[in-house]
Amino acid sequence: MAGSARCVVVGGGPAGMVLGLLLARAGVEVTVLEKHADFLRDFRGDTVHPSTLTLLDELGLGGWFAALPHSRLDRVALAGEDGRTMTVADLSRLKVPHPYIAMAPQWDLLDLLADAGAREPSFDLRMRHEVTGLLREGGRVSGVGYRTADGAEGTLRAGLVVAADGRWSAVRRSAGLRPVSFPITFDAWWFRLPRHPHESGDGLVPRMAPGRFAVVIPRIGYYQIALLAPKGEDLRRLGVEGLRRNVARVCPELADRVDHLASTDDVSFLDVRMDRLRRWHTEGLLCVGDAAHAMSPVGGIGINLAVQDSVAAAALLARPLLRGGVTASELAAVRARRLAPVMAAQSMQRALHRAVIGPVMQGRRGAPPRALTGLLDRVPALTAAPAHVLGVGIRPEHAPAFARRAPLPPRAATGRRSG
Secondary structure (H helix, E strand, C coil), X not given: CEEEEEEEEECCCHHHHHHHHHHHHCCXXXXXXXXXXXXXXXXXXXXXXXXXXXXXXHCCCHHHHHCCCCEEECEEXXXXXXXXXXXXXXXXXXXXXXXXXXXXXXXXXXXHHHHHHHCCCCEEEECCEEEEEEEEECCEEEEEEEEECCCCXXXXXXXXXXXXXXXXXXXXXXXXXXXXXXXXXXXXXXXXXXXXXXXXXXXXXXXXXXXXXXXXXXXXXXXXXXXXXXXXXXXXXXHHHHHHHHHHHHXXXXXXXXXXXXXXXXXXXXXXXXEEECCCEECXXXXXXXXXXXXXXXXXXXXXXXXXXHHHHHHHHHHHHHHCCCCHHHHHHHHHHHHHXXXXXXXXXXXXXXXXXXXXXXXXXXXXXXXXXXXXXXXXXHHHHHHHHHHCXXXXXXXXXXXXXXXXXXXXXXXXXXX
């Protein structure tokens, strides 16, 4: 099987789906290849930040998103040594249409983007299509090879291939692009516990105990929890009883429900990585999102950055794709535009790793530094700055004119979840 498109996007995550939709709205013939049968994967970055919510409004999709089940977070806080809760980032101070982080299952957001894309004649989403390699011609990438779920193989020629296939990007590896990695001393173990109806849930308050750090995210009817552990320590070896004791120690207010962890199979492992490519492109290929820069889960900003990469890429590359080809300098312009926001976000995450998470994981501290909590106590207005970095970013991207739409009519269910 052989075919062609102006642009082939590898990966149906937020970066790939946003890029595919925006390019299609410009009239670019674009094919998105996703290796899975559906989008149903848990603990895959369910944060939708204020800048992404604004983007959805600009695309006419704000009403569609508002109809999805979701919860809202308007502050990030830390518990001090005296037991008081100190707000670190107050998103309600932001002067934006949506001054909060929406927590929605990522599969719902991806379904929404897929439905929006299906309205565009030049948009083609192919599920169960795994990319197996790159096609090359005259020293440049000219397309991809793929395999379907039934074992059939084919090729797609393209004027541009975009790697949006995540931090373990097979496309990036095939292109010979190697990231520079930053040291990370912890991994994350994700699970959920019940949330009682009377428990408040408008804020994110990490919990700390010497040697353990937990992020408890309030969702509708449950808490989504990331329990951090030193890198290389397999919490499943503790057994379910040992895991329950660890959770109760760092989150004593949840001790009454740790029995809902029935086995270690209820825990999902995230090998935390942080890296960044020196070059995001080679001839005929561009990397965006985690394929260009893997982020720590701290702040949940990886999705926001990935989406903004895609908006910038669409704005810069739609016209060259329509005229028939994209030059190396035009691909380099995407990195040039997005590098400063990525570097700033990774620098912030690394500073938090060193000042807060690292000492807690090493058992040297069971609470945030007193200097930090004291400063925030004296100057509450300082909480606006981290809220801006977290919720909006250094250089927020807005939908280009060709992609903007008036609010779309209510969306009908598609049944895409079944694959």
